[in-house]
Amino acid sequence: MNAVKVAAIVLIVAGALGLGYGSFSYTKETHGARLGPIELSINDKQTINVPVWAGVGAIAIGGMLLFFGRKW
Secondary structure, three states: OOHHHHHHHHHHHHHHHHHHHOEEEEEEEEEEEEEOOEEEEEEEEEEEEOOHHHHHHHHHHHHHHHHHHHHO
């Protein structure tokens, strides 16, 4: 499998996941203060929304790469 097909499949899967889930979140750990042996940390939850146009665009570009990639 060449690199163009792999990139196309990755884009299609990423677009489908973006449309299916719509958003994803992760926890970012920051260090608030360090007082001697005591360390205070803050866990901040970040949520990233994936726009619908980005998911559809990724699927469309992946499909075009898969279709037209054979000619390159």
